[in-house]
Amino acid sequence: MQLPRSLQTRLGIGLTVGVTLFWLVALAGAVFAARNQLNARFDSALAETAQRIMPLAVVEVINREDRSRAQHIVAFEAHDEPLVYLVRDRGGQILLQSHNAEPAVFNRELRAGFSSSPTHRFYGAWAVQGSLHIEVAEPLAQRREAIRATAASLLWPLVVLAPLCFVGSWAFVRYSLRPVLAYRDAIESRGSGDLSPVSVQDLPTEILTIAASVNQLLERLRRALEAERSFTANSAHELRTPIATALAQTQRLQRELSPGKTRDRALGIEMSLRKLSELSEKLMQLAKAEGGGLLSTRQHDLAGLLQLIVDDLRQSPAADRIELALPESGACMRALDPDAFAILARNLLDNALKHGSAEQPVEVSLSPAGVLRIVNAGDIIPAGELAQLRRRFVRSKTTARGAGLGLAIADAVVTGVGASMELCSPASGRADGFEVRITFPVTGA
Numbered sequence: 001m002q003l004p005r006s007l008q009t010r011l012g013i014g015l016t017v018g019v020t021l022f023w024l025v026a027l028a029g030a031v032f033a034a035r036n037q038l039n040a041r042f043d044s045a046l047a048e049t050a051q052r053i054m055p056l057a058v059v060e061v062i063n064r065e066d067r068s069r070a071q072h073i074v075a076f077e078a079h080d081e082p083l084v085y086l087v088r089d090r091g092g093q094i095l096l097q098s099h100n101a102e103p104a105v106f107n108r109e110l111r112a113g114f115s116s117s118p119t120h121r122f123y124g125a126w127a128v129q130g131s132l133h134i135e136v137a138e139p140l141a142q143r144r145e146a147i148r149a150t151a152a153s154l155l156w157p158l159v160v161l162a163p164l165c166f167v168g169s170w171a172f173v174r175y176s177l178r179p180v181l182a183y184r185d186a187i188e189s190r191g192s193g194d195l196s197p198v199s200v201q202d203l204p205t206e207i208l209t210i211a212a213s214v215n216q217l218l219e220r221l222r223r224a225l226e227a228e229r230s231f232t233a234n235s236a237h238e239l240r241t242p243i244a245t246a247l248a249q250t251q252r253l254q255r256e257l258s259p260g261k262t263r264d265r266a267l268g269i270e271m272s273l274r275k276l277s278e279l280s281e282k283l284m285q286l287a288k289a290e291g292g293g294l295l296s297t298r299q300h301d302l303a304g305l306l307q308l309i310v311d312d313l314r315q316s317p318a319a320d321r322i323e324l325a326l327p328e329s330g331a332c333m334r335a336l337d338p339d340a341f342a343i344l345a346r347n348l349l350d351n352a353l354k355h356g357s358a359e360q361p362v363e364v365s366l367s368p369a370g371v372l373r374i375v376n377a378g379d380i381i382p383a384g385e386l387a388q389l390r391r392r393f394v395r396s397k398t399t400a401r402g403a404g405l406g407l408a409i410a411d412a413v414v415t416g417v418g419a420s421m422e423l424c425s426p427a428s429g430r431a432d433g434f435e436v437r438i439t440f441p442v443t444g445a
């Protein structure tokens with residue numbers, strides 16, 4: 001049998017079974033002791049009765065004319081006789097018997113003292129110098145019934161107490177585990193980017209050490225990630241100025257050179273520098289997207305932001321094929337940092353314009369429920385490749401320029417704001433193309 005995983009249920013069941021078992025053992029002991037006591041009491045009553053009846057029986061038998069004839073004692077009124085007796089002479093001849101006595105149940109031998117048969121308990125005694133023998137019999141059923149009643153009266157409370165014990169221990173364990181459950185919830189509810197220490201208030205000492213270690217681990221992880229991010233951001237930032245200077249110098253050099261091989265080389269250098277500049281820009285974006293702080297305390301209208309971003313892009317001729325559809329009802333409010341949303345949307349729009357087929361429009365839509373879809377035409381990307389595209393520096397078959405960081409940046413933003421991103425190829429409802437669908441959940445106002 002497999003134990004339940006929940007500590008609460010396990011302790012509830014364990015304590016209840018334990019208490020029940022101990023109760024049963026105690027009950028067995030109590031019944032055993034009670035049986036011995038009862039037997040002693042019944043035996044003494046039995047002996048007492050025999051001693052009391054004996055003188056009466058002796059007088060009765062001696063005063064009789066025909067001593068050899070058995071005599072039945074007639075009852076005064078009909079009654080149940082728990083005790084029956086037989087008076088016999090030395091030869092076993094019955095001289096006197098109580099009105100309900102059944103001679104067959106008595107001992108054949110004439111014995112003195114206590115003896116038992118499967119159904120009866122006897123007490124025998126001799127009188128008149130051993131010439132008369134009385135034996136009193138008591139059915140054992142009576143004793144058994146008394147013991148059964150004692151056991152039942154001890155067992156009944158258990159029927160009520162066992163469920164109460166289960167509920168009680170379950171509730172108490174639940175109460176005691178409250179800080180642990182609160183700790184679990186605190187860890188569960190935080191986003192993947194939140195590495196701040198978890199509150200360890202009121203935790204039981206057994207778990208406190210674990211919680212403290214988890215916090216230490218989180219702190220180390222946070223510092224390591226922080227160091228990685230700040231290094232990326234700083235290097236990208238530091239590269240900006242030298243790249244811009246080199247680019248300006250190269251452009252100047254080109255203008256000064258007459259057409260020919262040397263000028264072509266200068267053009268090549270310019271191209272490389274532009275790539276480098278784009279790469280450092282993307283690295284900065286990635287560092288920002290992975291750095292957290294993507295959620296805002298204020299609600300912003302994603303529809304308005306998207307409109308601004310698309311308007312800005314449309315300034316360049318390559319972007320005039322964007323078709324934007326915004327919710328009719330107006331705003332789509334989410335607690336998102338506008339810069340983070342802009343980085344996300346620009347990277348995806350950039351991809352759609354760059355990798356999508358140049359003759360076909362790029363469809364951009366935002367639904368009132370907060371679903372952003374960006375669809376473009378183009379070759380289908382096989383599912384195996386599609387699954388890898390979010391990773392850094394991974395690119396599919398494409399002739400367009402790029403570093404392979406756009407979708408990694410988008411993925412970091414989406415994770416950081418608690419949204420979800422799906423990539424589909426072919427796009428839904430078409431035979432070709434690429435679709436990115438992002439769902440922004442409704443966040444607290």
Ligand SMILES: Nc1ncnc2c1ncn2[C@@H]1O[C@H](COP(=O)(O)OP(=O)(O)O)[C@@H](O)[C@H]1O
Nearest residue numbers: 351352355395396398402403404405406407434
């Ligand atoms: N809208 C799109 N249409 C077609 N392919 C795309 C689209 N977006 C991304 N891809 C594929 O995913 C790859 C990774 O995209 P990304 O990470 O932005 O890198 P980059 O754009 O620098 O190549 C691209 O190289 C391209 O093959």
Ligand SMILES: [Mg+2]
Nearest residue numbers: 351402406407
């Ligand atoms: Mg890209």
